[in-house]
Amino acid sequence: MPSIAARHSAAPAPRSAPVTVALVGAEFGWGSSGKLSAVLAALQDRSALPLRFVGLASGLGRPLLAGHAVDGWYDLPDDPGLLGPSVREFVRSQEVRAAVVVLDGAAAKALLAAGVPTVFVDSLPFLWSEGDRPALPLDATVYCAQKSVELPPECLEVLADARELRWVEAVIARPRASAPEGGARRNTGRPYRRALVSLGGLRAPNLADPEHYPRLVVPAVLEALAAHGIEEVHIAGNLPRDLAGRLVDSSTAPPRTTAGPLGHGAFLERLDACDVLLTSPGLTTLLEAGGLDVPTVCLPPQNLSQIFNGRYHSRALGAPLRVLWPKEVLVEEDAVALRSESEDHALRLIYGAIAAAARGDGRQAVGHALRDGVLDALRRSAGVEDWGALTTTVGTGGAAQVADALLGVLGTAGPLA
Template identity: 60%
Template sequence: MRAKAETRTVAVAGVEFGWGSSGKLSAVLSALRGAGGDRLRFIGLASGLGRSVLAEQPVERWFDLPDTRSDAELRRIVQAERVEAALVVLDGGLAKALRACGVPVVFVDSLPFLWTDGDRADLPLDVEVYCAQRCVELPREGARVLADVHHLRWVDAVIVDGGATRSTAPTPHPRRALLNLGGLRAPQLTDWAGYPRLVLPAALEALTASGITEVHVAGNLPAWLAAQLVDSCVHPATTTVGALPHEAFLRRLAECDVLLTSPGLTTLLEAGQLGTPTVCLPPQNLSQIFNGRFHSQALGIDMRVRWPEEVFDEDEALALRTHGERKALDLIHSGIARAADLGRHRTATAVRQGLVEKLKRLADVSGSDTPGSDAPGLSTPGPDWTAMTRAVGTAGAAQVADALVQLMV
């Protein structure tokens, strides 16, 4: 009788920022189940923020890492757990530290369009496999950085391929909404609550004014703060709040009539795969400016709500990134903090008005595939909500899983 194959240990980690990296980890772990994953054992490193997203995944144990990352502590974990490979999403520092411990790394970079020469030092350009997610457009600065990656592999969108599906077509009279706030706890922020205080009540009031009767508020927002902000404003009759594990989030995304979301890339790609009509909330970081623009570019209509100019100017933020992402983030975060402290009512009013206008436009374009009164028998197709996701493909999770399996052969 053949001996049972020995279980091999893989460390997984996502950048401690928002939930996008945890969503990608979840998608890859799901793909691994059908690609030899039964012989793999998974432990998690850091990623405290996203562990709830991965609750349905077979991560055997999580290890916290100190804020001042200790190579000795990481080496102890690697040796004690007999880690043979690692899957790291966006955390370049941790990827480098693991390689220094002798662990081969598959690194997933979902933001290759974001990088400039100022970011080179933070990127693990020499990992064993560097999986860059395809994007709608790759600026010259990003292309220059990726040209120096030693083992570059382009992959499709790293999302769950299959699973939840929409049961209904987009409707011109949406009633059920999903309101998602992700990416809130950027490491550089001293007070990350400014964004939800500006945006969440404004969004709920806009949904109410637009006839939405049911909304669920999801994302990495503490329940106490979400409840406080919901109670402070007019909101749809049925308003529920709570973080959702990844698969539950996808099911909710498939069931809703409209998604309002801070424009994190993973969420936009997941919504696009399902064809869920989507409105982008104002951006809260540099990548979300790109994401919102890519989304509108692919759709052919602008479904973004932007900040008033006194918060910050998007083009100025993009120009600052030539000095590295942190310079641009300083402008963005200080503008949001200033608005939350000194101009909350004015800014929230502008956001609410912008959302009401976008929701009205959504109703108009969702109903545009019916014959027009001035041209009986003719119809104008509404936007293709799958356009952005189709442009980059949906097989990325399986492609990353395959890279990890090959690395361990």
């Protein structure tokens, strides 16, 4: 891949120009871009400095940030050996003064090596063990670890070596003014009629085929929603183009079923307007739904973090609101046991199990089991009184706290060499 300089020619900004901040989100799902969106919104409210933003990598999540003023996006090379030189050229040509990086350890390390003060946002600190240490930028200028319901000792041992560790609340967009206070959802007790289905994480690294998960899950979810009396559903997320439409069977889906990706602001508006959310349990989505007190059912996990997220969600709300994979597909404890070696070991097992189920002869049986699991979870959701419990546990001020960390860095950062 050509260097950044070859792909994007740009004259250095004049010294009187706004201070340039680089943005990076992990190429894993849409959660990192949702966090960047929330931080950008907080910076708009809090910064007395004129700021200019440039994006690095984050190809998957760029559409979610379309509503923000990002002055160009720049690709990184696929070859890890070219990462350092490419980042140095990017920093030089764009006069980058600081960076906010969400979950992309390699990019954070490259920026730090290039002399850029970097605020690293770690929304999954509960995952890490000694096997993950080499991938984490523990020498970040500020290491913002998001508070969690549970923090195993092995992750605390790793994070204890972070040079400047700060625990922050959930890094999510602020709830809309229409969101009720005190955990009481509007029109509590009425039957669900409008549903939102959200699938993220489908373009993760090392995921061989992003269609396996939705092919197993989406038809089962739509059939369950129709059986539950849902009249309108929208399928959102980073699904392969046109796949959602191909998975909709008009004979078994709710009568008004639509599909298509949503920008972050549009997603929050749709979330606020729906009666129930069914989502692969990405943490940002669960926390945003909690901030709006939206009834939420967790679909089967796509990766290791989603196993923990779904468990924390059900525990906080006091009801089993998770749809589990049939044991013939995946035994979660087998994946959790591999966590001590590293996240990647567990991911290989999970991805392989889902792929085998999608290609196997038992797809119909898996679909029936998932449909029944969704229906059971929807029925159990009627007993939940406080849908904001998970979000309340970890707080909602993380975006402002990360923004303040960046502004503090900019206040003390000297000129780059």
